[in-house]
Amino acid sequence: MLDEKDWFTEIADEAGSAFSLRVRRRLHQEQSRFQTIEVYETERFGNLMVIDGFTMLSSRENFLYHEMLAHPVLLTHPQPRRVAIIGGGDCGTLREVLRHHEVESAVQIDIDERVTRVAEEFFPELTESNDDPRATLLFEDGIRWMREAPAESLDVIIIDSTDPVGHAEGLFSTAFYQDCHRALAPGGLLIQQSESPLYHLEIIRGIYADLRQAGFCDQATLFFPQTIYPSGWWSATMTSRDRPLPPFRAETADALPFPTRYYTAEIHRAALAQPAFFKQALAAGSDQGSDQAEA
Amino acid sequence: MLDEKDWFTEIADEAGSAFSLRVRRRLHQEQSRFQTIEVYETERFGNLMVIDGFTMLSSRENFLYHEMLAHPVLLTHPQPRRVAIIGGGDCGTLREVLRHHEVESAVQIDIDERVTRVAEEFFPELTESNDDPRATLLFEDGIRWMREAPAESLDVIIIDSTDPVGHAEGLFSTAFYQDCHRALAPGGLLIQQSESPLYHLEIIRGIYADLRQAGFCDQATLFFPQTIYPSGWWSATMTSRDRPLPPFRAETADALPFPTRYYTAEIHRAALAQPAFFKQALAAGSDQGSDQAEA
Numbered sequence: 001m002l003d004e005k006d007w008f009t010e011i012a013d014e015a016g017s018a019f020s021l022r023v024r025r026r027l028h029q030e031q032s033r034f035q036t037i038e039v040y041e042t043e044r045f046g047n048l049m050v051i052d053g054f055t056m057l058s059s060r061e062n063f064l065y066h067e068m069l070a071h072p073v074l075l076t077h078p079q080p081r082r083v084a085i086i087g088g089g090d091c092g093t094l095r096e097v098l099r100h101h102e103v104e105s106a107v108q109i110d111i112d113e114r115v116t117r118v119a120e121e122f123f124p125e126l127t128e129s130n131d132d133p134r135a136t137l138l139f140e141d142g143i144r145w146m147r148e149a150p151a152e153s154l155d156v157i158i159i160d161s162t163d164p165v166g167h168a169e170g171l172f173s174t175a176f177y178q179d180c181h182r183a184l185a186p187g188g189l190l191i192q193q194s195e196s197p198l199y200h201l202e203i204i205r206g207i208y209a210d211l212r213q214a215g216f217c218d219q220a221t222l223f224f225p226q227t228i229y230p231s232g233w234w235s236a237t238m239t240s241r242d243r244p245l246p247p248f249r250a251e252t253a254d255a256l257p258f259p260t261r262y263y264t265a266e267i268h269r270a271a272l273a274q275p276a277f278f279k280q281a282l283a284a285g286s287d288q289g290s291d292q293a294e295a
Numbered sequence: 296m297l298d299e300k301d302w303f304t305e306i307a308d309e310a311g312s313a314f315s316l317r318v319r320r321r322l323h324q325e326q327s328r329f330q331t332i333e334v335y336e337t338e339r340f341g342n343l344m345v346i347d348g349f350t351m352l353s354s355r356e357n358f359l360y361h362e363m364l365a366h367p368v369l370l371t372h373p374q375p376r377r378v379a380i381i382g383g384g385d386c387g388t389l390r391e392v393l394r395h396h397e398v399e400s401a402v403q404i405d406i407d408e409r410v411t412r413v414a415e416e417f418f419p420e421l422t423e424s425n426d427d428p429r430a431t432l433l434f435e436d437g438i439r440w441m442r443e444a445p446a447e448s449l450d451v452i453i454i455d456s457t458d459p460v461g462h463a464e465g466l467f468s469t470a471f472y473q474d475c476h477r478a479l480a481p482g483g484l485l486i487q488q489s490e491s492p493l494y495h496l497e498i499i500r501g502i503y504a505d506l507r508q509a510g511f512c513d514q515a516t517l518f519f520p521q522t523i524y525p526s527g528w529w530s531a532t533m534t535s536r537d538r539p540l541p542p543f544r545a546e547t548a549d550a551l552p553f554p555t556r557y558y559t560a561e562i563h564r565a566a567l568a569q570p571a572f573f574k575q576a577l578a579a580g581s582d583q584g585s586d587q588a589e590a
Binding site: 016 | 566
């Protein structure tokens with residue numbers, strides 16, 4: 001029995017599972033214009049940010065997510081100069097993006113400035129690159145921003161969103177992807193966090209279908225562990241504006257000029273390996289294999 | 296707040312985290328000579344077996360663990376004819392082992408016959424190969440069995456144990472590994488489930504040290520998702536009796552004559568990729584990188 005005052009719990013209702021972290025105290029709570037933001041001090045995971053009751057990140061393991069959202073797509077694009085991050089208000093993805101010296105500008109567009117301000121206070125390590133002259137932080141609707149972005153003005157788009165409910169729902173749609181497609185320059189790439197391979201195959205299949213309908217021409221899903229997200233296993237789906245996804249720049253990845261805690265060239269290759277059930281489900285157009293309770 | 300009557304919860308005390316599954320009812324509970332065995336009917340994970348309060352397996356995701364404990368090691372050995380499974384009383388690993396036609400004999404040695412009887416009743420799909428004439432099920436102390444096994448009588452040893460506490464503790468020790476080493480024929484391989492890369496780096500480091508001290512000559516850890524185990528991310532460590540681990544038989548893996556739900560040749564390669572922090576920690580001899588709460 002978990003005593004509510006000692007634990008933060010997130011229930012994944014769709015899967016009948018829950019994940020909990022033992023907390024010492026709540027450090028922060030506020031209702032922003034868009035959502036409820038909380039920060040807990042946990043016993044073993046450092047600080048924990050929670051938005052509308054869903055775990056967003058912890059000090060201990062956010063490196064897995066942020067590295068995998070930034071490095072594979074940037075090392076797949078031959079020359080990623082102009083990058084946009086939609087969402088990502090905690091600035092952890094931005095920090096990883098700015099480690100790449102090829103990047104000349106990185107714009108983060110999060111609807112909720114309060115997420116960034118809370119991150120500055122409780123996760124200062126994630127916001128340490130915000131003063132980089134290449135970085136621009138905008139606090140506005142990412143969907144509208146993308147609609148108004150000049151055509152062919154971006155090399156890489158990273159969609160670092162919350163789950164596809166509420167105000168993030170529009171980030172998982174053909175209309176938004178069409179705007180992304182238009183804003184990408186030839187050879188441009190997009191990556192979208194794409195939920196749990198075990199719990200959310202239907203969402204991933206929807207992302208594939210929407211991306212194709214929006215004109216994107218090749219998709220690849222990357223898999224990685226993510227302890228505090230439902231199922232402990234997460235994914236990101238990468239796609240290309242107008243040509244097959246090129247092989248990644250393995251030589252650069254093999255001798256990265258910056259430190260990583262999870263990502264390596266070997267991990268990049270590994271993340272692209274598709275589990276048998278996933279391959280079958282995407283080929284079959286139905287989610288046999290994982291979403292069934294019985295073998 | 297999780298109501299105790301609707302949820303089964305396992306607390307990972309060492310990490311201040313917990314994982315819960317929503318249950319409909321308890322189907323079985325008994326105190327065997329060795330441990331408490333329970334089975335729950337869950338809402339979305341099929342049946343769940345719990346031993347001494349720790350989740351062992353669920354119908355929904357045991358395929359990840361059983362495939363990864365059986366296929367990589369059997370496809371790394373050039374001709375795995377004689378296989379021993381220490382532990383593994385639920386018979387799921389045995390079933391995967393018996394899918395390999397090269398296997399002429401597979402002996403499963405679990406101390407607790409009740410685990411197998413309970414599996415027969417509540418996880419019949421896992422025990423469906425128990426009548427295979429190549430299979431022998433023994434219910435006795437695996438440590439003693441290995442001590443008395445004829446020298447050079449096995450090609451592959453799979454240690455499918457519970458956590459290194461209580462009666463399974465002796466399966467994580469130099470003395471036991473020495474007996475395994477003696478029982479393996481030239482070219483023989485061993486694989487041991489080796490806990491969570493995020494939570495249990497010290498245990499994995501201990502396994503490496505014990506294996507080396509026992510005379511094993513090369514180690515490789517495989518990583519895979521495992522939703523119901525602490526951190527949702529698990530590992531198995533493979534080692535070789537007397538020569539560097541050979542490359543796996545990728546051609547066979549590419550055209551497996553049996554179905555899998557997770558394992559593919561691509562997944563095999565991917566599972567061997569070492570996260571940056573893991574590589575650093577094993578090289579450094581200290582667990583920098585993961586076991587720290589702060590980045």
